Amino acid sequence: MADRRAVVIGGGITGTLTGCALLRAGWEVTLIEALHIGAGSSSRTAAGIRQQFSTRESVLGMRYSVDFYKHWQQSMGQDGQPIEQNGYLFLVQGEDAWKAAQKRVSDQQNWGLTEVQALSPQQTVERFSYVDPEEITGATWCPSDGFLRPDVVYSEAAAAFRALGGTLLQGSPLVQAERAGERLISITTGKGAVLNADVFLDCTNAWSRRVGDILGAAHLPIQALKRYLWFIERGDSMSEAELLNMPLIISPQGAYCRPENAGSLMTGWKHQAPDVSANFAYDDQDIIEPAYFHKNDADSRPFETWMALAQALPPVGEFAGISATTAGFYGTTPDHNPFLDFDPQTKNLIRMVGFSGHGAMFGPFSAQVGLALAEAGESIDHVRVLGEDAELAPFKINRDFGAAEAMVI
Ligand SMILES: Cc1cc2nc3c(=O)[nH]c(=O)nc-3n(C[C@H](O)[C@H](O)[C@H](O)COP(=O)(O)OP(=O)(O)OC[C@H]3O[C@@H](n4cnc5c(N)ncnc54)[C@H](O)[C@@H]3O)c2cc1C
CATH class of the missing domain: 3.30.9.10 (D-Amino Acid Oxidase, subunit A, domain 2)
Structure with missing residues (x-):
């Protein structure tokens, strides 16, 4: 199916799992990574995974992530035990x-x-x-x-991504972007590849401020x-x-x-x-x-x-x-909750960044939210996981940061 094209920027746990979710839903996906898969925080993490959070949304989201990682073979078609x-x-x-x-x-x-x-x-x-x-x-x-084995997560997610037909470009940093008004048209990598897409997803976490500047996107407080x-x-x-x-x-x-x-x-x-x-x-x-x-x-x-x-x-x-x-x-972020939402000044850019100390555990839930956003083509209020609605208010970009996560490590 070539009429829904996505480009994922960043090859850590968030980018690889989100790329797989999009491919399984029939999207054509290219993932670009500046260095190599897992080069960022995903290979430097304590990789704890807990459901003990102070908001219903994170408790439900992490119940989903635990379930996903527990059923890794069914979820990803890979043999590891993450x-x-x-x-x-x-x-x-x-x-x-x-x-x-x-x-x-x-x-x-x-x-x-x-x-x-x-x-x-x-x-x-x-x-x-x-x-x-x-x-x-x-x-x-x-x-x-x-806790997770993070190398199992991102390396097997990258293998699944390739097996599902995704295009993985390593050693390929985002260096330039072309916009038309409020939309991104294409991005260019350091190796000169020009990639067009309907939707772009920023999964660069700690790098998001500079990546956002290259994309002409909103400046997020990360x-x-x-x-x-x-x-x-x-x-x-x-x-x-x-x-x-x-x-x-x-x-x-x-x-x-x-x-x-x-x-x-x-x-x-x-x-x-x-x-x-x-x-x-x-x-x-x-x-x-x-x-x-x-x-x-x-x-x-x-x-x-x-x-x-x-x-x-x-x-x-x-x-x-x-x-x-x-x-x-x-x-x-100021309240230790990530941003999982469309960029306020770019209609076809999804930001999935600012994970504080919990991006490895958020991975599967983030991927579900990223897919739901891409399918909707606009900001949404909830995503369905484990048969329940997870409200996305705590992860919106325009929230007021009043209700900070109380369980922060
Ligand atoms: C010491 C430590 C302990 C932690 N403990 C935990 C924990 O217990 N539990 C937990 O869940 N989380 C923990 N975390 C946080 C967790 O590791 C991160 O939130 C998570 O790995 C983020 O994954 P990511 O894929 O979003 O980002 P990353 O893994 O950082 O991936 C982003 C990728 O983007 C790439 N990139 C950057 N710029 C560009 C560009 N211009 N073009 C293309 N690609 C680019 C980078 O090379 C990088 O590979 C910990 C982190 C640290 C450092």
Whole structure:
């Protein structure tokens, strides 16, 4: 079917999954990627996937994403296993925070996440013997949450994209665009390919500000903020099996960890960072500032993170040492919800960007929204997933940012 042509810009989890959704619906799709598939945040992510959010729309959307990743073979026709459902455990300290957490659990249950629970300190330590019950007022626990294997997601999505007949152009950055009034006519890549389409989709997340400028699109408030991961080697204080079964755990202060493999714990903790959305280079993703490098002083952020985790999880304090640091960018909006909507000044451009710390988990839901928008040809108010309507108000570009997502990592 050649009368509905789409060009997807950006070959991360969002772009590859959205490209596949469009192809399955009969669109002719070309995907352009500046470097190679997964070169952006999608290969630098902790890739946690949780349904514990503070709005009905994100809870429903992430219930859909979990279901999609769980049924990957049916969804994508690929053999990999992209999701480990070890659960998410939010540790909570203080009476006010505990009251708010219990209210969120009750809301999430009402929104269909029936398996989420509020646990007392005693119930928490009965399930997770490595948690210090003296350090928490309670915990929220959802066993169907977990984490993804992001390389499986984007590489198998790219394979499915090719198998479905999509055209994938790597090493092909967007460099120029031709417009006629409020419509995009064509875009040009760095290799000189000129691509015409009925609909264009911006899936460049942290790069969206500059990509938007090239496209003549609206300036969206998305900050590119550096984020790090550190890997701590397991010691004798925890068995291989215990580490492998560990959920993604968030300490009361916000430091988080999850198993990378039987010998290594992945950790992270957000920090103040300057917005570099106007001018970072691709290679800047790999630059590690001294205060964030694990071979530096014991008062650096990796050690603070380790100590914050050790306070709530004493056996982690006995681990053998930090072995590696990796880095990438969040593309962050003022309310930590992404933009999934038509561009306000370009009638045939869909923006799917600004995922903050949740673009890997949003992938399947984003792809459903992107497809629904492309099919409608205009901004829409809801999308149907799991037999329910997900309202798209929290993801509209012209929203007022008043209702920020409360569960941000
Ligand atoms: C340390 C860290 C931890 C994270 N933890 C989590 C987590 O636990 N769970 C979660 O869900 N998310 C997490 N995230 C966020 C998540 O990784 C991102 O939101 C997600 O990967 C975004 O995917 P994307 O496909 O939208 O963007 P990207 O993967 O960044 O892809 C965008 C692509 O666009 C390409 N591009 C840029 N400019 C151009 C151009 N001019 N022309 C063509 N292509 C271009 C880039 O090369 C890139 O490949 C984390 C991120 C980081 C950095």
